[in-house]
Amino acid sequence: MRTQTCSNLTFALLVLLAALVAAPCARAHEFRLAAWSDSTQPGMVTVRAGVGEGLATAWRPFDRSRAVRFIARTSRTFDLTRLATEGDTIWARLSNPDPGGTMLVYESDFASITLEADRFDAYLAEDGLDDVLATRRAGARGPGRERYRRCAKVWLAGSEPARATVPVGSALEIVPLTLPGDAASLTVRVLWQGRPLERALVHAWCRTSGTIGPIEPAWSARTDARGEVTLVGLGSGEWLLGTVHMVPSRDRDAADWESTWASLVFFRSSGLEAARAAR
Numbered sequence: 001m002r003t004q005t006c007s008n009l010t011f012a013l014l015v016l017l018a019a020l021v022a023a024p025c026a027r028a029h030e031f032r033l034a035a036w037s038d039s040t041q042p043g044m045v046t047v048r049a050g051v052g053e054g055l056a057t058a059w060r061p062f063d064r065s066r067a068v069r070f071i072a073r074t075s076r077t078f079d080l081t082r083l084a085t086e087g088d089t090i091w092a093r094l095s096n097p098d099p100g101g102t103m104l105v106y107e108s109d110f111a112s113i114t115l116e117a118d119r120f121d122a123y124l125a126e127d128g129l130d131d132v133l134a135t136r137r138a139g140a141r142g143p144g145r146e147r148y149r150r151c152a153k154v155w156l157a158g159s160e161p162a163r164a165t166v167p168v169g170s171a172l173e174i175v176p177l178t179l180p181g182d183a184a185s186l187t188v189r190v191l192w193q194g195r196p197l198e199r200a201l202v203h204a205w206c207r208t209s210g211t212i213g214p215i216e217p218a219w220s221a222r223t224d225a226r227g228e229v230t231l232v233g234l235g236s237g238e239w240l241l242g243t244v245h246m247v248p249s250r251d252r253d254a255a256d257w258e259s260t261w262a263s264l265v266f267f268r269s270s271g272l273e274a275a276r277a278a279r
Helices: 002-027 117-126 130-138 272-277
Strands: 030-037 044-053 056-059 067-073 077-079 092-095 102-108 111-115 144-156 172-176 186-192 201-207 219-222 228-231 237-248 257-268
Touching: 030 056, 030 102, 030 237, 030 257, 044 144, 067 092, 111 117, 117 130, 117 144, 144 172, 172 237, 172 257, 186 237, 186 257, 219 228
Parallel strands: 030 144, 144 257
Antiparallel strands: 030 044, 044 056, 044 092, 067 077, 067 102, 102 144, 111 144, 172 186, 186 228, 201 219, 201 237, 237 257
16 A cells, blocks of 8 residues: 555656646746846856746757847847857856846847647647638648747836837837836837837836746737837736737748747836935
């Protein structure tokens, strides 16, 4: 009896472990840039990139073969690709960032993936890709053959609005219309190939100081005819906005569908308004 009990317990633990491992893999798709002050080096900011569900992120090593563009935009544009170290999870180190603000931008090339049909359809539903889901349901519903790329930005706060609000020219881009983190609301515009993208589903996650990154979004909404959506009630913390757009693949040998993922990260300080009002 004891042997049987132990066997059942072992089997249950294995099932639980498999579920814990498989669950993040089934949903782990948000890609973001992150930039934090280095506590060991005053005035230094370290930049990383990671993928995961929401702000629950696993940091990725820099892969030069995947990088199409990695830049820092201030009053000028700097190419960070030449400075990044292959295989390092710290992608860049910035000394005394420009007080006017810095927009860090990363774009990847395409990578391919194939998902089982139900899993692919569930991901389409989760990310609001209704047109693609309807097309699949109306035709032959096979495995999801997809190739995907990333367009990520992180804003290092500063005083020059244009550095944040002028598009950087990515294929898919979340563009703030005011300085991110400056107020308790923020309107953003989603651009696809430089044009407003209507009905794009935008998710937002927030992590407060000292907390583990949340998996579920704190807020979700679709863009209007101008490609715009407004977040309200922004609290303090690290904010991640994400969206995805999918079209038929231009390379049908590689995949049936082609997705582009965009993200924008910024920070909102709890004492920001009070500090400015005191000036």
